[in-house]
Structures are given as structure tokens and as C-alpha cells.
Amino acid sequence: MPPSRQTRDPATPLREAILQEARTLLESEGYAALSTRRIASAVGCTATSIYLHFKSKDSLIYALIDEGFDELNRRVLEVSQGEGTALDLLRDVALAYVDFGLERPEYYEIMFMLRAEQMERYPVDAYRRARRSLEVFAELTALPAEEAARRGAIVWSTLHGLVSLLIAQRIDISLDRSALIEDSIHSACLGAFAALPSGANRT
Amino acid sequence: MPPSRQTRDPATPLREAILQEARTLLESEGYAALSTRRIASAVGCTATSIYLHFKSKDSLIYALIDEGFDELNRRVLEVSQGEGTALDLLRDVALAYVDFGLERPEYYEIMFMLRAEQMERYPVDAYRRARRSLEVFAELTALPAEEAARRGAIVWSTLHGLVSLLIAQRIDISLDRSALIEDSIHSACLGAFAALPSGANRT
DNA sequence: GCCTTACAGTTTACGCTGTCAACCTGGAAT
């Protein structure tokens, strides 16, 4: 066989149209409004035609998730290459993460707030690449691998808690939003750099 | 009309059986497995009979959510009345919150991880009472109302980020779980008591 | 003792979901 390795996303016109409509629907009405029949009728084909271009509805969603991760990675990696102390950079990166979540809540929702157990398996390689930006949290701590990973997870989960509760509108709206975000990011940075108990009595 | 105020939950046998089966199904197979038809067939009635006892499927879920909040409140309030410094108490309360989430993930999921926008409105009074335990975070800071509320929100969102990502199995399993929890709780306490930027230049 | 009313449950149905098997159809290759 010839060595021409063909891309596994043939990018036919209909496939593009389906993706575009899925994007539009997701952004305008959210994940809950994404149904194969709605996409199909907006695009002018039948629901089953979607399965000629995507293995399942989940894999269509994954294409959107990938786009979301592309944007998140772009934002985070760009900011992470700025100048300043590690603390400054971590603050900027954290803000970039939070901004992404609040500016693109529908993407954040499918990326981080969907029950993944009951979706079909996200391709492993894609998963690694997708979460590139999350590793930045760990790297910026400049600590040994194991502790860095833990600190990174703490930063991420702190930011994720904030973003997901804000998106779900579960945080008292009378709170000053920007002060909350500012303080949360500061607190997340403390989680990255302050002395924490488990570092003391473990190798 | 007579002053006899009747309870709004008549507690008929069938209603109890439906609730019991919903609990069982939730705990054994999770929220996604909860369907009116499954509950009905397990209980030995038809799906529509559920609507004789619950206004909607959502209101049945709310009954389960209430039970979850009852348990969370019980655990948190009990711990919050222990002895020790405010920091000690906050640590204990935070651990109680995390333990609840990890021991009862299905309840945590319906209480905090469901997209509430698209469920019918949770009764306002129930909502207030339900989230009693979350106010404990703010109270333990012993700060003026506004700042206490912000600090409480930071603690909550930090813990929620940790719990929700652990439940969703999105955190690298090679991480030492108990060290992560210990450090996260410590970090959350820093978020409650450490100097944070927004307190400095605001009234 | 009969009729009415109310309740508690069932039957049936509607419109929605993701997905599969079978079918069709136009154009390129033999």
C-alpha cells in the first residue's frame, strides 16, 4: 500500500456542516439541546446520516470537546510563556483557565462536567494531548514529579470547583464575583506554593 | 376551613415503596439508571402511578436530594459542634464534607453535580434549609458577613472541586489519594484564614 | 338498598431520544 497516510477525519462537506451545526447548537442552547435529529434537520439531512461520519453521538461530542481543549490549551500555553515569577505565571494561567470556563461555559460543561463513566471511552492519546494545559499547573510549581502532580491537582480542583459552581449558578449571586475569583485564584496559588502537611512526613 | 394543617407528604404505602426503590436504584446503579419505568416495574405498579404521588420525576429526585442534604447536614453540624480552634473545627468540617461526597457519591452527584438550570425549580424554602451545612464554612471564619460569605464560598468551591473530580474519576489515579485530600483541605483552610488580596483594598 | 362521588390505579398514547438494518441511487470502473 502507498505510504500516503490519510487523515482519519475525511472532512467531507456534510461532516463539516454537521460539526458546524453542532457547534452552533451547543453555543446557543447548550449541551442538553444537542440531539441528532435537531442537528440533522438544521443541516438538511437525516439523523442516521450523522452515523456515516461519526461513530456515535458521543464521538461527535468528542470532536467538540477536542475543539474546546484546543482553545483552552492555546490560551493557557500562551499565557504560561509570559514573563514573571512562577507565582505570577501561575496566577495568570489560573485566570486564563477561569476566563475560559466563564466565557465558554457550554464547552467547559462538556469538557469537565459530563459524567464520563457512561460515555464511551475517550481515545487515550487524544485524552493525553487534550489535557496538556492541566499539566502546566504542576510544571509551574517546579517541584519533584510526585509532589508537583499533587500540587497541580490541588490547583486544578480549586479552580474547577469555582468555575463549575459559577457556571451552575450555585454560588450566591450577591457575592462580588470578581473579588471571589481573585481570592480563589490567590488561594489556589497558596495551594501550589505554601507549606502543606503531606510534604513534611513523606519521602 | 379547619385549622388542621395536613402534611404535604401523605406517606402512603405506594409512595414509600417508590421512594425506597428510587433510593435502591440510585445507590446501586446511579442517577442515570433512575427511570420512572424501572422504578415502577421494580415496585409493581405502572410508570404513571408515580405521578399520583410525585408531581414529576424531578420532584421525586428532589425528595432524594433532601435526604442527601439531611445526612450531609447531620454529619457537618455534628462535627462543627466539637471542641478546638476555629481552624481545627474547619478542618474537621471540611473532612466531613469530603467524606460524605466520597462515601455517598450518587447522592453527591444529584445534590451538586446536576445541571440545575434545566430541572424544575427546587422549592425555595427547602433550598435554604437544605444548604444549612454550607453556611458553616462561612460561620467558622468568624469574619464580617460579606467577607465571611466570600471565604465560605472559597472553602466550599475548593472542596467541591476536589470531590467532584474524584467522583468523576478525572484525577490521575496514581496520585496518593489521602495525601491529596489532606493537602486540599489544608489549602481550603488557607483560603478561609490566610490574607487574601480582595480584603485589603475594599471596605 | 341504591346512587353518587372520590380516589387509586391502569391503559393508551404522544413526542422525544440514540441507533441499527435494509434499502435506494447516482456515478465511476471494468
Added chain:
DNA sequence: ATTCCAGGTTGACAGCGTAAACTGTAAGGC
């Protein structure tokens, strides 16, 4: 001219929440 096939459609299945209409049964009034 015939065959093959990629790319689409039709129709169907099993499941979902829920509304409307129907049925059986028990209690209360005459």
C-alpha cells in the same frame, strides 16, 4: 453495458417523561 460502491434515505426498535382517558372500588347520603 454491467457491476460495484460510497453516501444517502426509510423505517423500525427500545427506551424515555408524561398527559388524557378509562376502570374498579370503597365511602357517604338518601
